[in-house]
Structure formats: structure tokens, C-alpha cells
Amino acid sequence: MNVRELATRAAAEASRLRAKYGIGPSDAVCPFELADRIGLSVRLIALSSLEAIYAREPSPVILLSTERPAGRRRYSCAHEIGHHVFGHGTCLDQLFDDDPGAWSSDEFLAHRFAAGLLMPKIAVEAAFDRRGWSLKSPRPNEVYVVAQNFGVGYTTLIGHMECTLRCVLSSVATGLLKQKLTQLRSDLAGFQIDQDLLVVDDHWGERPIELEIGDVAVIPPSAGFTGACAIRKTKPRVHIAATISGSGSVALNNSRSIEIRVSRPRFTGLARYRYLEEPADAE
Ligand SMILES: [Zn+2]
Numbered sequence: 541m542n543v544r545e546l547a548t549r550a551a552a553e554a555s556r557l558r559a560k561y562g563i564g565p566s567d568a569v570c571p572f573e574l575a576d577r578i579g580l581s582v583r584l585i586a587l588s589s590l591e592a593i594y595a596r597e598p599s600p601v602i603l604l605s606t607e608r609p610a611g612r613r614r615y616s617c618a619h620e621i622g623h624h625v626f627g628h629g630t631c632l633d634q635l636f637d638d639d640p641g642a643w644s645s646d647e648f649l650a651h652r653f654a655a656g657l658l659m660p661k662i663a664v665e666a667a668f669d670r671r672g673w674s675l676k677s678p679r680p681n682e683v684y685v686v687a688q689n690f691g692v693g694y695t696t697l698i699g700h701m702e703c704t705l706r707c708v709l710s711s712v713a714t715g716l717l718k719q720k721l722t723q724l725r726s727d728l729a730g731f732q733i734d735q736d737l738l739v740v741d742d743h744w745g746e747r748p749i750e751l752e753i754g755d756v757a758v759i760p761p762s763a764g765f766t767g768a769c770a771i772r773k774t775k776p777r778v779h780i781a782a783t784i785s786g787s788g789s790v791a792l793n794n795s796r797s798i799e800i801r802v803s804r805p806r807f808t809g810l811a812r813y814r815y816l817e818e819p820a821d822a823e
Pocket residue numbers: 619623631632633646647650
């Protein structure tokens with residue numbers, strides 16, 4: 541199979557899997573949840589030199605490095621789901637090479653499957669369109685909001701829009717990549733952000749809001765928050781700050797309620813337990 545055929549096969553399989561599990565064409569996906577539903581257990585462990593591992597035997601499991609940023613872990617999880625659905629054998633993924641030309645066909649297939657699962661063309665177009673933002677010449681803050689909505693990294697979304705979807709020119713992508721993320725986060729929040737920042741707007745969708753302790757999510761001014769895992773603050777902009785492991789919910793204007801999940805940074809163990817509430821005397 542040539543590269544184009546592999547890309548077509550990967551996108552088709554991602555689309556088939558989304559449909560099989562009732563994920564709408566423009567919905568964002570939580571790959572951890574999807575892996576669970578497929579029967580793949582996902583475990584977070586400290587892997588300093590590896591991105592992720594997929595092992596088929598004795599029972600299928602995905603191991604993800606806690607050393608990587610949250611968006612990267614989700615992308616790696618989707619990539620390893622790809623190895624699973626394509627029937628590949630046990631696979632040790634080192635830090636991904638940025639040059640797709642250096643990849644084996646299995647790696648290319650898993651990579652494009654992950655992109656198709658997390659950021660299908662129709663979903664990316666819809667995410668910009670429903671916010672009234674330009675897909676061809678987006679601003680850095682707009683790309684950031686959409687990337688966080690899909691749960692992927694800022695640079696990952698830009699690379700996907702430039703090289704796979706081909707909806708932005710290289711010159712536009714280069715300009716977007718010059719943006720300093722620390723500055724962007726602080727500008728969006730209205731105060732200095734030391735960890736991660738999400739912007740949850742009325743277009744967020746169904747995917748749970750996933751935070752680590754110390755992360756912040758800007759929410760619409762009228763949105764309410766219920767739960768003990770975060771604190772809602774009103775200044776300088778209405779936001780919630782994640783404080784302890786646990787879950788809660790954010791009620792948006794359109795009366796939809798979105799689950800919020802908070803985990804410890806560098807949590808190790810089964811991914812499905814990452815936001816279980818901890819006893820008050822836990823360290
Ligand atoms: Zn791989």
C-alpha cells in the first residue's frame with residue numbers, strides 16, 4: 541500500500557470505529573473511555589524514554605507515559621488503539637519522530653488513525669464554524685481553544701490542519717507556531733497560568749472536561765459548577781481551578797451539564813481510576 545492508500549484506510553477505520561461506538565461526526569472523543577469500551581485496558585506509568593506501549597498478549601493493554609503532557613497522552617492512546625484495531629503486534633513507541641517519511645507503514649497507519657479518531661476533518665471544520673472563526677486564517681487563541689476542545693496539543697492541531705487537512709497555508713501555520721503558549725494561556729485566562737488552561741464555551745460538546753490539580757478552566761460567566769474537585773472563581777474571568785482528585789459538573793447556558801474530572805499530576809495506575817476521589821488524609 542502506498543502512503544495515500546494507508547491514509548485512506550486509517551481515516552476509514554477511525555470513522556468506522558467512531559460510528560460503531562455512537563460518536564457523532566463532529567464530536568470530540570475521550571480515547572481513554574473509548575479504549576475501555578473496546579476492551580483495552582489503559583495504564584499510566586512513568587516511562588521516561590518511551591511515549592507509549594501497546595501489548596496484545598496476554599490481554600490487550602496500552603501503557604502511557606506520565607512524563608508526557610495530557611494532550612500527548614491522549615494522542616498516544618488513540619495511536620495505540622490504532623495498533624490494536626489494525627491487529628498489529630506488541631509495539632514500543634519511542635518519542636514520535638516528527639518526520640512521517642521515517643515511519644514504518646504500521647506507524648504511519650496508527651498515526652493517521654489517531655488523527656482521524658481525534659480530529660476528523662468534519663469535526664475540525666464544525667468546531668471553527670460554530671464559533672464563527674475562520675478555518676483558513678485562524679488566530680492563535682482560536683486554534684488553542686479548539687485544540688483543547690479536542691484534547692490535543694496546540695502544535696498537533698496546527699500540524700494536522702497544515703499537512704493533513706491542508707486547510708491552512710504553511711505561512712499561516714508558521715505564524716501560529718511562533719505563539720508562546722504560556723503567554724496565550726495567561727491572555728485567555730486574564731491572569732498568569734502556571735499549568736494547563738482550558739476554555740470551555742457553549743460549543744464545548746459532550747466530552748468530559750479533564751483537568752489535573754492546578755489546572756484552570758475558563759467557563760462562561762453564567763455557568764455553574766457543582767462538585768468538590770475544583771473551586772469556582774469569578775475574577776478576573778469566571779473560571780474553575782482544579783484542587784483535588786474527583787469529579788463534578790459544569791452547567792452551561794444551554795442547560796447542558798458537562799462532567800468535570802480532576803486527577804493528580806503524574807497519576808500512575810489504571811487510567812479509569814485517575815480521577816477517583818481520594819481520602820481527605822491522603823498525601
Ligand atoms: Zn506506534
